[in-house]
Amino acid sequence: MSRQSSVAHPIVFVMAAGLGTRMKSETPKVLHRIAGRPMLHWVVTAARTAGADRVVAILGHKNELVKSALDASFGAGVVDVAIQPEQRGTGHAVQCALPSVQNEPDDRIVVILSGDAPLLASERIAELTAACAASPAGMALLSTVPPRPMPYGRLVRDAAGKLQKIVEHVDATEEQRKIEDTNAGFYAIKLGHLRKDLASLRADNAKGELYLTDLVAHAAERGGATSIDAPFTEVAGINDRVDLAGVEVAARRRINEAWMRTGVTMVDPASTYIDADVGPLGKDVWIAPNVALRGKTTIGDGVRIDIGSVLTDVTVAENTNIKPYSILTESKIGARAQIGPFSHCRPGSQLDEDVHLGNFVETKKTHLMAGAKANHLAYLGDASVGSKANVGAGVITCNYDGVGKYKTTIEAGAFIGSDSQLVAPVTIGRDAYVGSGTTVTKDVPRGSLALTRVKQVNVEGWADRFREAQAKRKQKGDGE
Ligand code: UD1
Numbered sequence: 282m283s284r285q286s287s288v289a290h291p292i293v294f295v296m297a298a299g300l301g302t303r304m305k306s307e308t309p310k311v312l313h314r315i316a317g318r319p320m321l322h323w324v325v326t327a328a329r330t331a332g333a334d335r336v337v338a339i340l341g342h343k344n345e346l347v348k349s350a351l352d353a354s355f356g357a358g359v360v361d362v363a364i365q366p367e368q369r370g371t372g373h374a375v376q377c378a379l380p381s382v383q384n385e386p387d388d389r390i391v392v393i394l395s396g397d398a399p400l401l402a403s404e405r406i407a408e409l410t411a412a413c414a415a416s417p418a419g420m421a422l423l424s425t426v427p428p429r430p431m432p433y434g435r436l437v438r439d440a441a442g443k444l445q446k447i448v449e450h451v452d453a454t455e456e457q458r459k460i461e462d463t464n465a466g467f468y469a470i471k472l473g474h475l476r477k478d479l480a481s482l483r484a485d486n487a488k489g490e491l492y493l494t495d496l497v498a499h500a501a502e503r504g505g506a507t508s509i510d511a512p513f514t515e516v517a518g519i520n521d522r523v524d525l526a527g528v529e530v531a532a533r534r535r536i537n538e539a540w541m542r543t544g545v546t547m548v549d550p551a552s553t554y555i556d557a558d559v560g561p562l563g564k565d566v567w568i569a570p571n572v573a574l575r576g577k578t579t580i581g582d583g584v585r586i587d588i589g590s591v592l593t594d595v596t597v598a599e600n601t602n603i604k605p606y607s608i609l610t611e612s613k614i615g616a617r618a619q620i621g622p623f624s625h626c627r628p629g630s631q632l633d634e635d636v637h638l639g640n641f642v643e644t645k646k647t648h649l650m651a652g653a654k655a656n657h658l659a660y661l662g663d664a665s666v667g668s669k670a671n672v673g674a675g676v677i678t679c680n681y682d683g684v685g686k687y688k689t690t691i692e693a694g695a696f697i698g699s700d701s702q703l704v705a706p707v708t709i710g711r712d713a714y715v716g717s718g719t720t721v722t723k724d725v726p727r728g729s730l731a732l733t734r735v736k737q738v739n740v741e742g743w744a745d746r747f748r749e750a751q752a753k754r755k756q757k758g759d760g761e
């Protein structure tokens with residue numbers, strides 16, 4: 282193994298074995314999502330961004346589920362896993378991770394993060410590591426002053442301000458609970474101290490757990506751990522769904538502000554929902570209220586996304602206009618397209634440049650080539666629509682017979698009249714016409730007209746006679 286600088290590349294433990302009882306959920310707490318990304322993944326991402334040499338996730342409750350989520354996002358085995366079979370406290374959790382670093386030297390710095398506090402910035406990890414390296418006690422931690430009283434551990438200092446110990450909320454006296462400075466739950470410590478001090482932890486406290494926070498009292502004997510103050514919004518831990526919602530708002534604000542700084546306009550950032558893994562968003566993108574961008578969506582320069590549109594795993598090229606209430610999923614949209622209002626692109630839709638898709642048009646596994654139009658009320662499934670083809674109002678591809686799915690090919694320049702059904706598999710040749718109201722069941726050769734319409738009959742005077750007869754019948758009925 283290449284020995285990297287311990288300060289620039291710490292080993293990071295992420296404590297994530299807790300039950301998360303207060304979430305009242307079947308899903309492990311750390312897999313609940315913040316801006317579309319499991320909260321544990323935020324912490325792991327911060328650690329990796331900070332240059333962590335290794336990340337060890339300490340898992341317990343439903344650990345197989347959590348491990349497969351980590352493998353799916355970061356690659357199999359990229360994040361190491363240590364199992365804490367029973368949750369006997371944060372000190373016990375870290376004890377369970379020690380075997381995974383048994384070959385590391387005592388002067389190696391270990392950063393310990395909480396898997397339920399997703400908004401920690403990667404810079405803090407670097408700060409913590411540097412403070413630990415500089416500290417004679419070989420320990421540093423993040424402190425925070427919550428905006429309202431929280432059940433956090435209180436930082437007890439001596440008259441000179443040196444950190445003496447952490448007292449957990451449940452163990453604290455009334456006097457100690459008045460201390461504003463609390464433990465944020467993030468630490469950096471030299472491995473040698475960690476090994477020695479963890480071995481002497483005792484569960485003589487209100488919860489009957491092994492508290493990691495008791496290491497601070499050991500550090501006091503070496504001159505005192507260094508504390509670094511961090512803003513509460515960055516270190517807020519999630520214990521229940523009220524906390525979850527609070528952190529979600531803070532995460533979204535952070536994401537939105539970052540995009541606005543790169544040149545995205547948001548009419549109302551508070552009602553703009555952009556997931557953590559979305560991006561890049563181009564310059565001069567304009568986003569109206571109640572827009573949600575999800576998954577791995579990317580947006581090109583100058584794109585407008587109007588009210589109520591939801592894009593999930595969509596790529597949009599430059600200068601496309603997405604009008605209100607359009608729903609796009611797993612689709613690829615070319616430049617200068619016009620979409621909506623009320624368009625629905627289902628998975629596998631591909632719209633090339635200058636395509637127009639209008640209101641109440643649904644596409645699925647369909648490729649519309651450059652300049653093709655389907656402006657009103659259509660269903661295009663398993664279809665390919667050639668460039669500049671025009672699909673009229675009410676056109677439907679009949680792609681499914683209850684068993685199989687079949688393909689419709691509309692070649693370039695073809696014109697499909699309104700209210701036609703194209704019964705797949707079928708091909709409409711280049712520049713061909715399909716007359717309105719046609720049910721196409723056979724291929725249409727290029728340049729020809731397909732028509733299945735019944736011949737029109739006009740019965741002269743029929744409507745007048747009909748109305749007269751009705752009126753007479755009514756008069757008679759009233760007289761009785
Ligand atoms: C902890 C700190 C407290 C601090 C607060 C900040 C301790 C004893 N207390 O309290 O001083 O103010 O965080 O948010 O550390 N975990 C395990 N195994 C366990 C227990 C917990 O992996 O046996 C994990 C949890 O999944 C969680 C993290 O450790 O991610 C913190 O545990 P939690 O029970 O939430 O600690 P707090 O009571 O919040």
Ligand code: CA
Binds near residue numbers: 520
């Ligand atoms: Ca917590």
